[in-house]
Amino acid sequence: MATRAARLSAEPAAGQAATVRGLTRSFGDRRVLGGVDLDIAPGEFVALLGRSGSGKSTLLRVLAGLDREARGEIGVATTVAVSFQEPRLVPWKRVLANVALGLRGPDPVGRARAALAEVGLTEHLNAWPLTLSGGEAQRVSLARALVREPGLLLLDEPFGALDALTKISMHRLVVDLWARHRPGVLLVTHDVDEALLLADRVLVLDGGRIAHESAVPLARPRHRDHHDLVALRAGLLRRLGVDPEETA
Numbered sequence: 001m002a003t004r005a006a007r008l009s010a011e012p013a014a015g016q017a018a019t020v021r022g023l024t025r026s027f028g029d030r031r032v033l034g035g036v037d038l039d040i041a042p043g044e045f046v047a048l049l050g051r052s053g054s055g056k057s058t059l060l061r062v063l064a065g066l067d068r069e070a071r072g073e074i075g076v077a078t079t080v081a082v083s084f085q086e087p088r089l090v091p092w093k094r095v096l097a098n099v100a101l102g103l104r105g106p107d108p109v110g111r112a113r114a115a116l117a118e119v120g121l122t123e124h125l126n127a128w129p130l131t132l133s134g135g136e137a138q139r140v141s142l143a144r145a146l147v148r149e150p151g152l153l154l155l156d157e158p159f160g161a162l163d164a165l166t167k168i169s170m171h172r173l174v175v176d177l178w179a180r181h182r183p184g185v186l187l188v189t190h191d192v193d194e195a196l197l198l199a200d201r202v203l204v205l206d207g208g209r210i211a212h213e214s215a216v217p218l219a220r221p222r223h224r225d226h227h228d229l230v231a232l233r234a235g236l237l238r239r240l241g242v243d244p245e246e247t248a
């Protein structure tokens, strides 16, 4: 296949939420992605693990259209939404205005209000972003992404900065929102348990490629001590170069 500049087409191959073929990305002499192939089916929840510096955020940024320097073939759903570890809210706009910002179509404010109700923030519509807790700000960020009804939702370590209890409630919320809206999801995370609790499929990025994938064919909500998850966790940790005994 001829290599050509990455192109974000309106329609991914064969009705997928995302299709990537032979994606490469270098920074100077350093090749970070060396031929990534990836499909995300409509409504599929995919998690992406990999050691620090393996290129996870780089891949996500390419899919988000934020990095146009990659090479290879890329197709993504017509509407792509992104949520990052830092919620990236506009500080001089109130919560409701942040979610309605740039929204096209009828009644943007009404839709923004409904999205904020879905993430449980009705009482904070008029709050300033800087007055929110980390978990609340992250929920605003999720509302802002989902109100666009994306075919592909990209999540880059969205819960990485949250405390353990907030993280658990965010996991529940994300599963609920995903079940209701059913976007295709790519979740970049360092957290093997998070990947196993949320995703249909867990990928490991290593050496610039998808080096491993595990399907997680379990109904949600999932419990981390489920024996199937224990076995999958050990396999993924080994793939990441970690001894599962040391993390038990």
Ligand SMILES: Nc1ncnc2c1ncn2[C@@H]1O[C@H](COP(=O)(O)OP(=O)(O)OP(=O)(O)O)[C@@H](O)[C@H]1O
Binding pocket: 027, 032, 050, 051, 052, 053, 054, 055, 056, 057, 058, 059, 190
């Ligand atoms: N704009 C850039 N210029 C130069 N190097 C970059 C740039 N962006 C990323 N890199 C390098 O590419 C490599 C992969 O970075 P990336 O952020 O994608 O990794 P990651 O797997 O998301 O890491 P982490 O898990 O630590 O967030 C790193 O070595 C990083 O320094």
